[in-house]
Each structure stands twice: as C-alpha cells, then as structure tokens.
Amino acid sequence: MKKLVLAVVLMCITSFVAGKNIVCYYDSRAANYSTPIFPSNFSTTNCTHYIYDGVGVTSLGDVRVLSSYDTSSGFAEFLSLRKNANIKLFVQLGSERDGSRSLTNAIAGRCERLVNSVAIFLEQYNFDGVDIDRRTNDFDKGALARFVNRLRSRLYMINKQLSVSVSPQLVDAYDITSLSLYADMINFHAYNFTSSTASTVNLAPLFSAGSAANSVSVNSTLTSWLAAGVRRNKINLVVASYGQTYALASETQQGVGARSTGPGAAGSNTKRAGLLARYEFCALKYTEASDSDAATAYYFSGKNWVSIETEDTLVQKYTFVLDNGLAGVGIYTVDLDDANNTCTNGAYRVTELANQYFLDE
Numbered sequence: 001m002k003k004l005v006l007a008v009v010l011m012c013i014t015s016f017v018a019g020k021n022i023v024c025y026y027d028s029r030a031a032n033y034s035t036p037i038f039p040s041n042f043s044t045t046n047c048t049h050y051i052y053d054g055v056g057v058t059s060l061g062d063v064r065v066l067s068s069y070d071t072s073s074g075f076a077e078f079l080s081l082r083k084n085a086n087i088k089l090f091v092q093l094g095s096e097r098d099g100s101r102s103l104t105n106a107i108a109g110r111c112e113r114l115v116n117s118v119a120i121f122l123e124q125y126n127f128d129g130v131d132i133d134r135r136t137n138d139f140d141k142g143a144l145a146r147f148v149n150r151l152r153s154r155l156y157m158i159n160k161q162l163s164v165s166v167s168p169q170l171v172d173a174y175d176i177t178s179l180s181l182y183a184d185m186i187n188f189h190a191y192n193f194t195s196s197t198a199s200t201v202n203l204a205p206l207f208s209a210g211s212a213a214n215s216v217s218v219n220s221t222l223t224s225w226l227a228a229g230v231r232r233n234k235i236n237l238v239v240a241s242y243g244q245t246y247a248l249a250s251e252t253q254q255g256v257g258a259r260s261t262g263p264g265a266a267g268s269n270t271k272r273a274g275l276l277a278r279y280e281f282c283a284l285k286y287t288e289a290s291d292s293d294a295a296t297a298y299y300f301s302g303k304n305w306v307s308i309e310t311e312d313t314l315v316q317k318y319t320f321v322l323d324n325g326l327a328g329v330g331i332y333t334v335d336l337d338d339a340n341n342t343c344t345n346g347a348y349r350v351t352e353l354a355n356q357y358f359l360d361e
C-alpha cells in the first residue's frame, strides 16, 4: 500500500515537472578571459540545469580542483545561482583539461574510491549532481557501466543526480543499456563530429545530406542510439553556442568540404584557435551561405570560414528535440553565447530561444 501511494505521488510529481531540460554549461576558463564571464552574469538567463565545467580527477580516484579560482570564488558564485530559480547545479568531472587519461584510469582501476570521492565532493560543495565527461574513446565500456551503476546507488543515498556526457558518433564505445538505466540524463554532444581540420565541415549538420562532409549528423547519430535501445527521455541534445573556424587554402573555394590549412585564428577574448564565441563572431562581417539540406549555415570572408548555429538552424534542432520526444537540450557553453548582445538579438540568445521554444510547447 505504501508503495502504491508513493508511486502515485511520484507520477504526479513527474507530470507536474514535465517541461524540457535546458542544461547550460559554464566553462570556468571564461573567468580568465580579458573580458571575463562569471557565473553571476547568468542570473537572468533561463536554464533548468547549470553544469560547472572544469574539475578533474586523479588516476587514484580523487577529485582534483584545477584552479584556485574554483575554490576561492567560482564554486560559491556558481552555487548562488540557486537563489534565482528552482534550478539544478551540477559539476562536470573529466580529464580533458589536463589532457590525461586520469578519469579513464580511475574508472577502470579505482572505481569504489572514485564513487566515494564524488559523493563527498558533491556534499562538501552542495552541488545537486555530477556530469561525468566521457566524450573520448579511450575507455572500457564495461568499466564505465560498472562505475555508473555503483555511482547511481551511492548518489541515491545522498539525493544527488547523475548525468553522463557522450560523443554521439562513438555509439559502440558505450554500454547504452546501462547508461539508460542508471544516468538521470545523457548529454548528447552532437557537434564537432570530426577532429580533422583538413577541410571545412559543418559543426553540427542536422541531417546527413548535401555533401559527403555531412555524412555524420545529429539525425544519423541519434538514429543509431535509438536503434541500440537508448531511452529517448534521458537524452538532452547538446548544441554548440560557439563558431568553429577554419583557415581556407584558397579564396576561390569557400564551400563545405573546401580545403583548409588548419583551424582559424583565435578570438581576441577567448584566445583558442579554431573557435569563436558568439559575441566575437558577430563583431565580424562575413558573407552568409546556407547548407539547407543539412540545416546549417556557414560564413566566409577571404580565407576565413566559420560554421555556427543561426536562429533558424537552432529552431530546427529544437523542433527535432520535440519531434523525437527527447528530454531537452543542452548548451555548450553559455559563456560562449552572446553575453553582451553584440548580435543585437538579445543577450544569451541560444538559451533564451530554447526557453521561449520549450515554453511555447
């Protein structure tokens, strides 16, 4: 009887909060830009979840804070977003930042210790959940499945949530049944499908159409995951807010698949080759072209080439989320969105549009 009552209560809660997820990543490196962006800048944006990106782990299974900014003010400022709304605040754990295999090693060799370290860390800083960053192909999928299972049980005890970030194009690298069972959310980073910079590629083709450069797409990868049995109501389609840039080999070849000599020049604020924040991109005046079969747009000027979402292409992706009954969207990252309305469509347009779109559902 008690169980039945609980089940009814849970059903009511579930249908009450049936809205879509809007999961916003904050990359703590943004606090170091010449014009920095801090968590306090997001108090008026509209996300259901925020994820603090920038904490590592050691191969021995301990959580490793990577910057003194995090513990001096980053975490505290981030966690104070909670007072503005009923939002969930996660921390992402990965090893990308230091380029090592430490997370892979800890999951494989120090599973129990890592589970404990994560639980203690979430309690210590009062995060609501953890996002495990598995967007690499250097791990044992059985070890990841065991880890996610163990971590899920441990986090139930302290009422914390668990999400896993995946690279959609690596469908065979994951035990999809375990992820569907144990993760509260699967963050499906469906952009930047190829590491080669030898030719121009759309950052996130929605459909595999048009040129050969679009063969891996949001649609093709999602279809593979669904065929492998993933639970669609666990998937957040993560879109990129930034622009991916290339240096063209020739000014006479400026389309998708054109030869490139490498990543484009770094932006003046973000200072990372091959990437421009939205506010950096909008300050440039490039020619727009669309690759409508793939539902993407790109921009060029001389030997500069950029692939970035437009309002149109975002709406098509958000519609795709609704049409496919997914859990919601993610935005990677909110600090690379149009923080100061340089694009003149309103600040943080990628998030704002998601909010309008999913509210109007």
Ligand SMILES: *[C@@H]1O[C@H](CO)[C@@H](O)[C@H](O)[C@H]1NC(C)=O
Binding pocket: 036, 037, 038, 040, 041, 339, 340
């Ligand atoms: C971000 O917040 C800082 C301090 O809270 C403020 O000085 C700055 O102008 C804000 N940046 C933007 C782009 O709003």
Ligand SMILES: *[C@@H]1O[C@H](CO)[C@@H](O)[C@H](O)[C@H]1NC(C)=O
Binding pocket: 043, 044, 045, 046, 352, 355, 356
């Ligand atoms: C976003 O949140 C702010 C307040 O935090 C609110 O004024 C604004 O209307 C919201 N935008 C949307 C699209 O809901």
Ligand SMILES: *[C@@H]1O[C@H](CO)[C@@H](O)[C@H](O)[C@H]1NC(C)=O
Binding pocket: 028, 029, 031, 032, 054, 066, 067, 068, 069, 070
């Ligand atoms: C900011 O830069 C300093 C100096 O290079 C570095 O020690 C620190 O870890 C950086 N902080 C973040 C959040 O990346």
Ligand SMILES: *[C@@H]1O[C@H](CO)[C@@H](O)[C@H](O)[C@H]1NC(C)=O
Binding pocket: 192, 193, 194, 195, 275
């Ligand atoms: C895109 O993917 C490559 C690896 O394939 C990675 O090195 C790079 O950091 C990614 N870019 C972004 C902005 O995440």
Ligand SMILES: *[C@@H]1O[C@H](CO)[C@@H](O)[C@H](O)[C@H]1NC(C)=O
Binding pocket: 207, 208, 219, 220, 223
């Ligand atoms: C999406 O992918 C599936 C499987 O590859 C394909 O059958 C379908 O036609 C695609 N949708 C579009 C609109 O291209």
Ligand SMILES: *[C@@H]1O[C@H](CO)[C@@H](O)[C@H](O)[C@H]1NC(C)=O
Binding pocket: 035, 036, 037, 269, 279, 283, 339, 340, 342
């Ligand atoms: C704000 O706008 C200016 C001009 O468009 C740009 O140069 C600057 O880097 C922007 N950045 C931030 C973070 O506010």
